Amino acid sequence: MLEIKNLHASVGGKEILKGVDLIINDGEIHALMGTNGAGKSTLSNIIVGHPAYEVTEGSITFNGQDLLAMKPEERAHAGIFLSFQQPIEIPGVSMTNFLRTAVNERRKYLGLDPLKSTDFLKQMREKRKLVELDSKLVNRSVNEGFSGGEKKRNEIFQMAMLEPTFCILDETDSGLDVDALRIVAEGFNKLKTEQTSAIIITHYQRLLDYIRPDKVHVLLNGRIVKTGDAELAKTIEDKGFDWIKDEAEN
Amino acid sequence: MTHSEQQYIDLYNNYSEVIKAHSAAVLNGPRDAAFRHFASMGLPTMKKEEYKYTDVQKAFSPDYGLNFKRIEIPTDPFEVFRCNVPNLSTLLYFVVNDLCYKDNPHLKDDNGIFLGSIKQAPEEVKQTFCGLYTRNADTATDAVTALNTALAQDAFMVYVPRNRQLNKTLQVINLLHSKTDLMVNRRVMVVLEEGADATLLFCDHAMDSVRFLATQVTEIYCSDNSRLDMYELEENHILCTRFSNTYVSVGSDCTVSLNNITLYNGTTRNTIRVRLEGEHSEVTLNGCVIADKNQKVDNNTLIEHLVPHCTSNELYRYVIDDSAVGAFAGRILVHPGAQKTVSQETNANLCATKEARMYSQPMLEIYADDVKCSHGSTVGVLDENALFYMQQRGIPSDEARMLLKFAFISQVCEKIKLEPLRERLNYLVNKRFRGQLSKCTGCSLCK
Ligand SMILES: Nc1ncnc2c1ncn2[C@@H]1O[C@H](COP(=O)(O)OP(=O)(O)OP(=O)(O)O)[C@@H](O)[C@H]1O
Ligand SMILES: [Mg+2]
Numbered sequence: 295m296l297e298i299k300n301l302h303a304s305v306g307g308k309e310i311l312k313g314v315d316l317i318i319n320d321g322e323i324h325a326l327m328g329t330n331g332a333g334k335s336t337l338s339n340i341i342v343g344h345p346a347y348e349v350t351e352g353s354i355t356f357n358g359q360d361l362l363a364m365k366p367e368e369r370a371h372a373g374i375f376l377s378f379q380q381p382i383e384i385p386g387v388s389m390t391n392f393l394r395t396a397v398n399e400r401r402k403y404l405g406l407d408p409l410k411s412t413d414f415l416k417q418m419r420e421k422r423k424l425v426e427l428d429s430k431l432v433n434r435s436v437n438e439g440f441s442g443g444e445k446k447r448n449e450i451f452q453m454a455m456l457e458p459t460f461c462i463l464d465e466t467d468s469g470l471d472v473d474a475l476r477i478v479a480e481g482f483n484k485l486k487t488e489q490t491s492a493i494i495i496t497h498y499q500r501l502l503d504y505i506r507p508d509k510v511h512v513l514l515n516g517r518i519v520k521t522g523d524a525e526l527a528k529t530i531e532d533k534g535f536d537w538i539k540d541e542a543e544n
Numbered sequence: 545m546t547h548s549e550q551q552y553i554d555l556y557n558n559y560s561e562v563i564k565a566h567s568a569a570v571l572n573g574p575r576d577a578a579f580r581h582f583a584s585m586g587l588p589t590m591k592k593e594e595y596k597y598t599d600v601q602k603a604f605s606p607d608y609g610l611n612f613k614r615i616e617i618p619t620d621p622f623e624v625f626r627c628n629v630p631n632l633s634t635l636l637y638f639v640v641n642d643l644c645y646k647d648n649p650h651l652k653d654d655n656g657i658f659l660g661s662i663k664q665a666p667e668e669v670k671q672t673f674c675g676l677y678t679r680n681a682d683t684a685t686d687a688v689t690a691l692n693t694a695l696a697q698d699a700f701m702v703y704v705p706r707n708r709q710l711n712k713t714l715q716v717i718n719l720l721h722s723k724t725d726l727m728v729n730r731r732v733m734v735v736l737e738e739g740a741d742a743t744l745l746f747c748d749h750a751m752d753s754v755r756f757l758a759t760q761v762t763e764i765y766c767s768d769n770s771r772l773d774m775y776e777l778e779e780n781h782i783l784c785t786r787f788s789n790t791y792v793s794v795g796s797d798c799t800v801s802l803n804n805i806t807l808y809n810g811t812t813r814n815t816i817r818v819r820l821e822g823e824h825s826e827v828t829l830n831g832c833v834i835a836d837k838n839q840k841v842d843n844n845t846l847i848e849h850l851v852p853h854c855t856s857n858e859l860y861r862y863v864i865d866d867s868a869v870g871a872f873a874g875r876i877l878v879h880p881g882a883q884k885t886v887s888q889e890t891n892a893n894l895c896a897t898k899e900a901r902m903y904s905q906p907m908l909e910i911y912a913d914d915v916k917c918s919h920g921s922t923v924g925v926l927d928e929n930a931l932f933y934m935q936q937r938g939i940p941s942d943e944a945r946m947l948l949k950f951a952f953i954s955q956v957c958e959k960i961k962l963e964p965l966r967e968r969l970n971y972l973v974n975k976r977f978r979g980q981l982s983k984c985t986g987c988s989l990c991k
Contacts, residue, residue: 342936345928370938382933386951395947396937403938435951436933452937 295319296341296361296460297490301352303340310336312516313485318460318491325502325527326495328513329535335379338462342376343369343520356460370396371403375458377449379465379495380429389448392436393455394420400456421454442469450478454485461492467501479504489508491509499531512538549586556582556694559612566614567697568663570674573733575837578683585687597871597903598813598842600688603785608727608757614643614697617721621645632964634715634745635659637700640726641720644698656660656705659714660700662733669703674734680763680791682757686815688787692729692759699731702742704770714964720750720758721782732762736770738795743773743962749781760788768795768822773961775803776814777969779981782837784810789817796822796851803830803960806841807972816845820854820882830859832956832969834976835868849882852912858889861956863949864900867951875907877917882912889919894952896926896945901925946977 296318305385310333311511318324340347343366354361356372384392394407397417398408409417422432425447437445446466453461459507463482467475479501486492494505502510502524510526511518514535519542520526530538545553556563556579564572571937587604622640625662638645639661644661658669665673700716706824718730736742750756766772780788786809794800806812818827833841847856862870872891893902906919926948934944953973960966975981 314602365941366932366935367938367940370936376936378933378936382927382929384927384930384933384948384951386954387930387934387947392939392947393933394936395943395968396934399940399943456937529681 295357297355299353299535301340302338302350303336303347303355304350305336305347309350310516311340314513314516314518316511318493319491320459320491322491322508323505324491324493325507325510326493326513327497327510327527327530332513333368333516334513335464338376338464338495340491341369341462342366344480358361370456370458371400373399373459375453375456375461375465376425376464377446377453377461379468381437381440381445383438383440387436388431389434389436389530390418393452396452397455416453421451424454424484425451426477427451443471443474446473448480448537454481457485459489459491463489463492464495465497467498468494475500476504499527502527514539514542545586546601548601551607552691553583554666555610557880558559562612563697566612568661568699570649570662570670570677571696571699573674573680574683575694578678578690580689581683582687582694585690586733587687588813594654594815594844594873597869597873598811598840600813603757603787603811606725606755606757608725608755608783610640610695610727611643612697616643616646617641618667619721620647621717622647622721632715632962632968635710635715636954637714639700639716639718639730641722641726642696642698642730644700647766654790655708656703657708657710658701658703660701662701662812663698665701665703667700669701670739672703673699673701673733676733676735676763676765678763678821678859680765680793680817681761681789683691686789687761687817689789692731692761692789695729695759696731696761697729699733702732702734702744704736704740704742706737708737710743713745715745715747718746718748718758718760720748720752720756720780722752722754722973724758724935727757728759730758730760732760734762734764734772734774736766736772738767739769740767741771742962745775745943745962745965746777748776748778748780748785750981753781753783753849756780757912758784758786760786762788762790764792766792766794766798770795771799774800775805775960775962775965777805777807778809778812779807780809782810785839786812786814788813790813792816792827793819794818794822794827796824796827798822798827800825801828801961803828804831804832804843805969806835807976809835809839809841811840813842813844814845818845818847818856820847820849820856821851823851823853824856826857828856829858829860829874830956830959831872832953833860833864834953834973835870835871836865837868839868840870841868843873844871845874847876847887849876849878849887852881852883852885854882855886855934856888859956860891862891862902863953863984864893864898864902865896867897867899867901869901869903871903871905872921873903873905873907874919875909876917878910878915880911880915883914885912885917887915887917891921892952893921894926895922895923896947896949945962948965949977950974
């Protein structure tokens with residue numbers, strides 16, 4: 295369970311989050327919507343511990359642990375995964391080497407021996423098929439020269455390799471073509487277990503047609519101003535955010 | 545006259561007869577003249593453009609011992625030092641301090657190839673040596689070269705006659721081995737006649753934790769249509785100072801590549817001077833530097849295009865950590881008339897801490913109008929976003945930093961053509977970044 299209480303945060307001295315409260319229970323899928331610049335990526339970056347963001351007030355606990363006191367890699371080991379809105383290119387670091395290190399660091403944390411090379415490669419092959427990621431891409435440097443859609447697919451591939459229990463998908467749907475969207479969403483659904491919970495950040499209904507949210511939140515100007523069920527996303531698709539803004543002001 | 549200079553002048557005045565008496569005779573010819581050059585020039589100060597990043601005075605000021613009487617150190621390097629790049633079967637030679645090891649398998653084969661101490665060379669090879677000695681390594685222009693010429697007593701000779709090739713890589717291991725602070729003066733000559741072909745690997749290792757000062761002058765003569773692939777790997781320790789001056793003349797239709805790797809050192813200055821004297825030749829200079837703590841590495845290169853239709857490529861990459869200091873000054877000089885020159889020079893550097901310093905100075909001087917030349921230099925820091933991305937995937941920050949440094953340096957390691965060395969280097973660089981190479985006990989090249 296992830297519990298966010300009265301979270302205030304700023305970046306570069308500018309306050310972005312102005313008191314966010316959110317509880318996500320195991321197995322729940324929450325969609326997070328909101329206008330550009332509302333603070334959605336800021337919230338995800340804070341959950342995973344990006345050093346550029348400063349928490350000025352409030353708390354986040356994950357399965358009872360004080361998340362804000364943990365290093366980014368410790369949060370990852372605890373099972374938190376962020377599919378970045380803009381995945382980073384790392385020239386010179388091969389996908390294989392990167393993932394082998396990541397998988398084995400997680401295993402070390404869990405008290406397991408490193409995977410044997412053959413087992414690791416087998417796992418790579420299986421998970422790659424799940425999201426239909428071209429084998430050529432895994433032989434390249436991390437995200438280097440990947441198209442926008444390929445990068446998103448690669449995020450879900452990494453998720454498959456690392457088997458997190460709490461996932462944040464930050465606009466994973468943007469940049470994916472119609473078929474890719476279906477493949478990635480179906481891949482996510484296959485990876486999901488009873489315990490897996492997630493925040494799905496999106497601007498569109500179409501991803502939510504595949505991954506059905508239990509709750510939909512609207513973040514505007516640093517606060518969650520409205521929460522509803524899956525229908526809320528459809529209303530937003532039709533009517534935009536203005537009516538919610540009006541509601542919030544009154 | 546500074547204290548540093550004076551002690552070498554006194555040394556020579558007192559010991560020149562001993563030096564000569566215990567030297568290979570062929571090295572005595574230019575000795576007195578070289579000393580006079582040294583005495584009149586003195587050691588360069590940091591005001592001198594070419595040495596502005598290395599404090600030569602300081603490097604030469606400690607009171608080092610020298611072994612003019614050529615007393616052999618009673619160890620068998622083949623026993624104490626099993627240094628092999630696995631999967632690379634080499635012709636293995638040792639130079640202990642500045643003595644060619646007495647039991648080196650000196651090769652004088654039927655093809656006329658000679659490898660080994662000039663003392664053991666056949667008469668014709670000695671004559672070749674005398675004809676070329678100090679021709680490329682001018683003692684009037686560089687004080688370190690002058691001092692080395694005044695003090696060196698033996699030379700390692702690589703002589704490959706016309707159209708012959710070394711069928712294996714020659715590996716020369718320069719061991720520094722002493723109980724007290726020691727200065728050594730090594731000399732190397734490489735002569736490739738027309739159409740000759742050789743791959744050479746020089747490895748520097750310091751075996752004891754005392755201070756060493758090593759000067760080394762390498763003269764390389766590549767005749768027309770020859771091919772040279774040369775590697776130098778320094779793996780010394782923090783108390784070592786290395787001054788290496790390499791002079792190369794290149795005839796026509798040659799392919800020459802010089803690869804310089806500083807894996808572990810104290811203070812290092814590598815000078816390379818290449819003269820392209822014949823058309824349609826190609827020269828490649830690769831450099832790879834890893835420095836941390838308070839190590840200093842200064843690479844100073846000059847490639848002169850004297851004739852048309854030659855190509856030069858230069859790539860140096862540095863990873864500077866802690867409060868180490870790196871310097872790179874690479875000058876490409878295209879003389880009038882050297883049309884159709886193609887030259888590319890790149891120096892890319894990574895400073896891993898705020899205290900790390902890098903001085904980068906690529907220089908392109910062109911006096912011909914029909915050329916294609918480019919140069920570039922970058923000094924970067926570790927990409928914070930990339931580090932964070934890796935941490936988010938569960939890779940601890942130290943490990944993530946290591947991966948980035950490794951990625952950065954591997955872009956020059958990839959250029960190494962000698963495959964077993966390339967593989968070995970990946971392994972060594974990895975160990976180096978993990979701090980597992982910091983002590984050189986015997987040989988860290990060994991498993
Ligand atoms: N590193 C940063 N430095 C400066 N400002 C930042 C930084 N990161 C975010 N911001 C600012 O914080 C605000 C919120 O940005 P954030 O990325 O969280 O928005 P978002 O809700 O994810 O928007 P979008 O839907 O466009 O992705 C924006 O005004 C943005 O410019
Ligand atoms: Mg965003």
